Amino acid sequence: MATVYFDEATRRFAGHDKSAVDSITLDIADGEFLVLVGPSGCGKSTTLRMLAGLEPINGGRILVDGHDQQGVRPRDRDIAMVFQSYALYPNMTAAQNMAFALDNAKVSKSETKSRVAEAAKILELDELLDRKPGSLSGGQRQRVAMGRAIVRNPKVFCMDEPLSNLDAKLRVSTRSQIAGLQRRLGITTVYVTHDQVEAMTMGHRVAVLRDGRLQQVDTPERLYDHPVNTFVASFIGSPSITLVESKVEQGVASVHGLAVPLQRDVAARAGGSVVVGFRPESWRIVGAGDGAGDGARSETGVESLAISVDLVESLGSESFVYGRPVGAEEASRVTVRLEKRTHLRVGDVVNVVPNQGEVHVFDASTGDRISD
Ligand SMILES: Nc1ncnc2c1ncn2[C@@H]1O[C@H](COP(=O)(O)OP(=O)(O)OP(=O)(O)O)[C@@H](O)[C@H]1O
Ligand SMILES: [Mg+2]
Numbered sequence: 001m002a003t004v005y006f007d008e009a010t011r012r013f014a015g016h017d018k019s020a021v022d023s024i025t026l027d028i029a030d031g032e033f034l035v036l037v038g039p040s041g042c043g044k045s046t047t048l049r050m051l052a053g054l055e056p057i058n059g060g061r062i063l064v065d066g067h068d069q070q071g072v073r074p075r076d077r078d079i080a081m082v083f084q085s086y087a088l089y090p091n092m093t094a095a096q097n098m099a100f101a102l103d104n105a106k107v108s109k110s111e112t113k114s115r116v117a118e119a120a121k122i123l124e125l126d127e128l129l130d131r132k133p134g135s136l137s138g139g140q141r142q143r144v145a146m147g148r149a150i151v152r153n154p155k156v157f158c159m160d161e162p163l164s165n166l167d168a169k170l171r172v173s174t175r176s177q178i179a180g181l182q183r184r185l186g187i188t189t190v191y192v193t194h195d196q197v198e199a200m201t202m203g204h205r206v207a208v209l210r211d212g213r214l215q216q217v218d219t220p221e222r223l224y225d226h227p228v229n230t231f232v233a234s235f236i237g238s239p240s241i242t243l244v245e246s247k248v249e250q251g252v253a254s255v256h257g258l259a260v261p262l263q264r265d266v267a268a269r270a271g272g273s274v275v276v277g278f279r280p281e282s283w284r285i286v287g288a289g290d291g292a293g294d295g296a297r298s299e300t301g302v303e304s305l306a307i308s309v310d311l312v313e314s315l316g317s318e319s320f321v322y323g324r325p326v327g328a329e330e331a332s333r334v335t336v337r338l339e340k341r342t343h344l345r346v347g348d349v350v351n352v353v354p355n356q357g358e359v360h361v362f363d364a365s366t367g368d369r370i371s372d
Helices: 044-052 094-104 109-122 138-150 168-185 196-202 220-225 230-235 264-269
Strands: 004-011 021-028 033-037 059-064 079-082 156-160 188-193 205-210 213-218 242-249 252-255 258-261 273-278 283-286 305-314 319-325 334-338 349-354 360-363
Touching: 004 044, 021 044, 021 059, 021 213, 033 044, 033 168, 033 196, 044 059, 044 079, 044 156, 044 188, 079 138, 094 109, 094 138, 109 138, 109 168, 138 168, 168 196, 188 196, 196 220, 205 220, 205 230, 213 220, 213 230, 230 242, 230 273, 230 360, 252 273, 258 349, 283 334, 305 334, 334 349
Parallel strands: 033 188, 033 205, 079 156, 156 188
Antiparallel strands: 004 021, 004 059, 205 213, 242 252, 242 273, 252 258, 273 360, 283 349, 305 319, 305 349, 319 334
């Protein structure tokens, strides 16, 4: 077990003006499951490879258990990588694949045997140990790859999109297996994904990267409730947050004509315009009923936004209604989550209001959060 500390760690590839990983500072606790997430090319794999010693660093330091890793060879770092491509040896059985690194490290035969058996038990691979990768399913191969990392009993696990080759259903079940396994083993883990749902469901904390720069490191709840900028706000959450650039006059933001009063201190920090963000669940339908059986409820004195429905997604337990504010330009979209099924249809017009205290406010020029 170990702590990991990135201290302004930087990686710039030869011939590139911009750093692929730009001065990242990240303090990872012993036993923590930290997820690195961000769009393609933002520097996730490079960050992980720097930690594993597979990529040199051009600035800053990386400490494992307080020890600077500069000059420490990858195989001396005691870090086990699990990649997207499992890269199992096709001619070896599952057991031999798992034992391979230990044989190389001159671990005794009996010790190897017991570690492989233990990992196989944890991963429910007992019955499959004599099979070769060719006769294993994707999920089983993935577990062998995990087993290969576990038997090493490393200080740190580095996992780079290990689930992306699995189909959607298997991904969901394997995701909870990995998270559960990590909790039981308590091995510090840095896990890379571009899937925000994976990030939110697996990590103790999630680090959001953009263009090589760290945007925010927080618990999943904090990221969702308090995104530090519009990038994080739109990256985290599915369906995405609705962001609307709005003029502010006398402390009130005008969102497609809907008056959204800003808290006094937020208004004081806001310039002439802000970006206002609404999560799908932060809207409720007023006036004409939504057909969800709740009945029509009109709220006098509350201005509402009329939206014309252009897509309805019914997922069974909940529905998402996508619409365009009446009179707004084509590109404007608002997403509304309804708890139950809805009878709304494309072309219907509904009135919605935001729940008080659930609006996110960002600076229009920098995109930085200005609400609490
Ligand atoms: N060996 C290399 N030489 C030059 N540039 C590289 C090299 N490896 C990565 N890059 C660049 O560094 C940036 C970060 O790449 P990286 O592979 O870390 O992204 P990523 O976040 O893992 O993306 P993805 O989600 O697509 O895997 C990209 O712009 C990429 O093109
Ligand atoms: Mg990558």
